[in-house]
Amino acid sequence: MTGIIALSQNMLQNIREKVGTNSRFDTQIYRRPTRTVMVGNVPIGSEHPIVVQSMINEDTLDIENAARGICRLVDAGCEIVRVTTPSIAHAKAVGEIRSLLTQKGYQVPLVADIHHNGIKIAMEVLNHVDKVRINPGLFIFDKPGVKPNDFTTEEYEYIGERIRTTFEPLVKKLKEQNKALRIGVNHGSLAERMLFTYGDTPQGMVESAMEFIRICHALDFHNIIVSMKASRTPIMLAAYRLMAHTMDKEGYHYPLHLGVTEAGDGDYGRIKSTAGIAPLLADGIGDTIRVSLTEAPEKEIPVCYSILQSLGLRKTMVEYVACPSCGRTLFNLEEVLHKVRLATSHLTGLDIAVMGCIVNGPGEMADADYGYVGKTPGIISLYRGREEIRKVPESEGVTALIELIKEDGRWVDPV
Numbered sequence: 001m002t003g004i005i006a007l008s009q010n011m012l013q014n015i016r017e018k019v020g021t022n023s024r025f026d027t028q029i030y031r032r033p034t035r036t037v038m039v040g041n042v043p044i045g046s047e048h049p050i051v052v053q054s055m056i057n058e059d060t061l062d063i064e065n066a067a068r069g070i071c072r073l074v075d076a077g078c079e080i081v082r083v084t085t086p087s088i089a090h091a092k093a094v095g096e097i098r099s100l101l102t103q104k105g106y107q108v109p110l111v112a113d114i115h116h117n118g119i120k121i122a123m124e125v126l127n128h129v130d131k132v133r134i135n136p137g138l139f140i141f142d143k144p145g146v147k148p149n150d151f152t153t154e155e156y157e158y159i160g161e162r163i164r165t166t167f168e169p170l171v172k173k174l175k176e177q178n179k180a181l182r183i184g185v186n187h188g189s190l191a192e193r194m195l196f197t198y199g200d201t202p203q204g205m206v207e208s209a210m211e212f213i214r215i216c217h218a219l220d221f222h223n224i225i226v227s228m229k230a231s232r233t234p235i236m237l238a239a240y241r242l243m244a245h246t247m248d249k250e251g252y253h254y255p256l257h258l259g260v261t262e263a264g265d266g267d268y269g270r271i272k273s274t275a276g277i278a279p280l281l282a283d284g285i286g287d288t289i290r291v292s293l294t295e296a297p298e299k300e301i302p303v304c305y306s307i308l309q310s311l312g313l314r315k316t317m318v319e320y321v322a323c324p325s326c327g328r329t330l331f332n333l334e335e336v337l338h339k340v341r342l343a344t345s346h347l348t349g350l351d352i353a354v355m356g357c358i359v360n361g362p363g364e365m366a367d368a369d370y371g372y373v374g375k376t377p378g379i380i381s382l383y384r385g386r387e388e389i390r391k392v393p394e395s396e397g398v399t400a401l402i403e404l405i406k407e408d409g410r411w412v413d414p415v
């Protein structure tokens, strides 16, 4: 047994020496280093907590309702809110929404979404928001069917020049006002010439963003955040990884906004979003996230926080560790977990374990701050860390757990 352990430690040591500590064999998440981009008063980048954002689905022209939608998102914990601005009238309405929010005491940074040929709209709305989001595939938009299958080098470059001259005034205004830009590529709306040149691929998505990044760089504008959204998770994963790699290689350390677009609703929408966002975050890629659900926008926020908490990137709630229960379980685990959660869910920052038996429970509590563990039939043990503190009848378990937390000075009354 000792030999096996010694061999394992040697192997681990060899691995550490070969790959260094900053590697996927480590339990830490090492965030990809980025510059900090301010969106209003919210910093985005690797030096800051990962920011949660969403988008209202009210019509921006309906100022009262749009402002109410934004307030609901902020009350749910959303830190940046996006609104759509398909016309100049919508862009002007954002100014009124902003005033109404200020009257209500809401200071959340606002982002305007700009779509087809939207340069005039972007120039107007920039007066009222902290960031604009452009879609490179739609920024200069010729109706489909205009020579989609046959771009000569001259035509490719001609469109590139049109993009540059159209985009430059916006970049200059962003720079003057010290506001932020999201270059938001969507897999489903790549420009015709990108499709022709690179196909419907992550490379095409990355090149779409790089074209705009290079224009910004030439104008010495760097308040840039980039996204590579797709509704198919493997494409989204590949596009973000390639984007991070390409930017790092070329010396552009811009933050990334992560999301799986059109993820749907219910359990599957949540799982699909998590399947896309979590692996990237675990690899250190991503500085702000949005979970897109076909549900009320405020329902997206708890999903974002759960993803961040489960990876240890932000702690916004109690972390519950609970075993799945089995033949050894000494009490109704589901019921007790529910009771413990009801009593303690406001104690943000604590880790609390509820385990069915002492055979495996104490060892598998994952260093929780407190443990509630089945000892013998009708009796539970309370743990502080790995130390068993006291045994009590099961009927007094939750009350005794609260008492123990109070004795340690870690209890606060729920508001």
Ligand code: SF4
Pocket: 323, 324, 325, 326, 327, 328, 329, 330, 355, 356, 357, 358, 359, 360, 361, 364
């Ligand atoms: S901790 Fe005990 S009761 Fe829970 S699953 Fe493991 S062995 Fe079963």
